[in-house]
Amino acid sequence: MTTVEKAITQPGQATPAIPLFSGPDAPEERDLYKCVHCGFCLQACPTYLETGLETESPRGRIALMKAVNEGRLGLTPTVFRHWDLCIQCRACENVCPSGVPYGRLIEATIAQVEPHRKLTWMQRRMADFMLNSALPYQNRLTAMMGAMRLYQQSGLQRLVRKARLLKLGPKGLVEMERSLPALPDSFFAAQGQLVHSIGTPRARVALLSGCLMPLFHGPAMRTVTRVLSRNGCDVSVPAGQVCCGAIHTHIGDLEKARAMARRNIDVFTASRVDAVVVASAGCGIRMKEYGHLLRNDPAYAEKAEQFSAMVKDIHEYLVALPFVPPQGRLDYKVTYQDSCHLSHTQRITAQPRTLLRSIPGLTFVEMENSTRCCGAGGTYTITQREFSLRLLDRKMAAVRETGADVLATANPGCVIQLQYGTQRAETPMRVKYVTELLDEAYSNEPRRPPPGQVTAEGAWDEERQEMRARWKTRSGDRRRRIRGRE
């Protein structure tokens, strides 16, 4: 925001003594004053549980917002370090009896803080590059990650680690480099492809490809299209779609987030689909809240509301379809970590479990506090490294208690964080998306499923039998012809 704009939005306060909330994106009073400071949120908050400090609790953070709103405190680093320590897991929102929309409040607050941060020139350049030059352009991200993959696979990484070169760099670089997951051999990309349903189509869906998930977890994205098509969905992956804007919101760049939301709304509504399916929990909630993000945009407000209503999380969508229970066995002991942005914000906890439990042979075990954050939280792993690791270690302790050999979850950030967690905890446990396990179970299916099922499953089966029959006839003919020649 320019100085001129600031002067307009704050008449008579062009140069306030202490910086306060300003502009149309300031936290809304009607949200703020819904909080009656009852304290029910305290025990849901991972940072409060770690510190026992009211300043690191949702109620405390809201009290600080109120104090700034009332002009009692200014936007100073001592105040916003408490907001920065918030992972934005939104567990508090779920337990609040007064229905305080905490997510909305902290997003708006972080956006207000952004211009007042004292960053070094380098930090600013880095943040600006990631937010404005990299994330919105999938081709650039792909190129960057391609280079990273080359670094990992060419042996350069081994060399760098062996020579301890990174120790020469800034503090924390070693730790960060180590937590970068191994990149897969193949990326996934939105190129306007259409994956046909197996059997009679039951629905037509558009899939969000996302920014980092298709790169870090390209093969997992392909399992999503396979699972959808296996369940009778024609899946389109519209070209021209961009990152959902969650990371931008998370660190306070609402304008960029809006630009990306508009772009996605245009791309996804260009052709008719029954639903927009999202495989990443964080992106899912961002898109389900486009309506609120664009509420003040006359051209998009209504469209955004309609679009948000079409957005469905993959687990939610599959269970509602309903999905075809897999026949293939997976003899794994599996536990499930509720991704915050699935359980707390989208309130989806039963569906991933329903999918997992439907897999024959799979033993499902609950871990303690499965809805407590693993410490991933978007850029939190970088900005609040120490705290993020404290939460991760606590999470891994609960995971190990279960004795599971597979840890399932529903969000790329969580997968990366938990994979790093298994590395830190030195356990051979594997971390998987729920949909990856489902896909594996489908691929293990016996060739001939039980007869009499008139589902997509049955249709597929009939098709296969027909093909087999045709093949037999043809080969039989061939054999006869050969015999005839003899």
Added chain:
Amino acid sequence: MAHEGLFQELKVVVGEEYVVHAPEDLVVFEYDGSVDKALPLAVVLPATTEQVSGVVKIARSHGVPIVPRGAGTGLSGGAIAAKGGIVVALTRMTRILEIDPVNRLAVVEPGVVNLELSMATAKYGLFFAPDPSSQKACTIGGNVAENSGGPHCLAYGVTTNHVLGMEVVLADGSVAWVGGRTRETPGYDLRGILIGSEGTLAITTKAVVRLVKLPEAVKTLLAIYPRLNDASAAVSDIIASGIVPAAIEMMDDLAIQAAEAAVHAGYPADAGAVLLVEVDGLKESVEVESALVEEVCRRHNPMEIRTAEDAAQRERLWAGRKGALGALGRLAPNYYLIDGTIPRTKLVEVMARIKEISAEAGLPIANVLHAGDGNLHPCILFDERKPGDTERTLEIGGRILKLCVDVGGVLTGEHGIGVEKQEYMPFMFTEDDMASMARLKLAFATDDAFNPGKVFPKGASCVDISQMKAVARAGAGAFV
């Protein structure tokens, strides 16, 4: 800064990180769950009894007040620093030190969260019975200070019935034990005096609590009535029939509307009152008693009766009640929750009077009641931004509490007096009554350093206490 020396001394005891004194940080310690606010001088978070003792000694040597604080969910301003001073937040003392399933007791630190204790003991088939609505967040230390109750205290009793003994830090910083590990200890029941003393006499640093066997069977029944009077009469009748259910909860029409909007419990739009009755115990007795409760409820012309057998169904029936208070935000921006208790037999009369008071003042009042033990929670709905609304609300609050006392009830059921109701103390107590309480306080030699400005009416307490001090100095017996 004027208090730099004090902060420095405190930091030596509890560590740099756990002394909060930046003005920006103190803002979040000026409130608890109530409407009153006051800024402390500093907040200290000790981790051990020794640290609490050290903090008390330092504060006393500097002549600053000490305010103990748990999770800060209290509703009478018990944890706010009414006269400034040091808030001692016990939220880092969260260890469960011992669970003794055979003797059915646990030893806990004060920062242990109420529900966490019950969850930890569930594997032995035991639980901690007092269950305030804030049980997910409130601490045992806070429960002890306020003598908290909850929906199920009808059958199980309040906190004082479930605490066997405590380790406390006294006003001179010394550590003492009151009570013990048994149900009865010889001599004066000092434990009984300290429980519910609202942090004005000592700071609890450990508590030995009773654990109760989880009931073998639970059955919940929800009865919907067209009129509040029918529901109130049913409550009296249930108790008269000789059954003591685990809980009897009631909501009036306004609370029902709010709850319905928030959680869609499926209450009829024209319902005047909803009654929630929970019976627990042995399988056999639950069968018999729940049938009897249902029969009594039917006698009072219900619109509908629903029963729940399993946990999921029970949760659905409770959803409306548990969500009611939070849902009031949908009817008005603010609500003021009052905590009075009346004899059950006066329920019909008092509820009618509250309706009248509401109509006269032009402010709606929604009612949520622990009806079984006559504990009312009228919630006055208002908008603090409207001039005069807050004053009128407080005035009505006083009138309702006066009404409770007039019909033979008391000022508080479970929230304590704190700063919220200190001015109403004369409704119930004569000057002599209060003077004897002040003398008791004197016996603990706190010099009014522990949680000052609470419980006693503002004007009176200082005078009384200084008078008593003079008496004590003159050598007269502190106890009468």
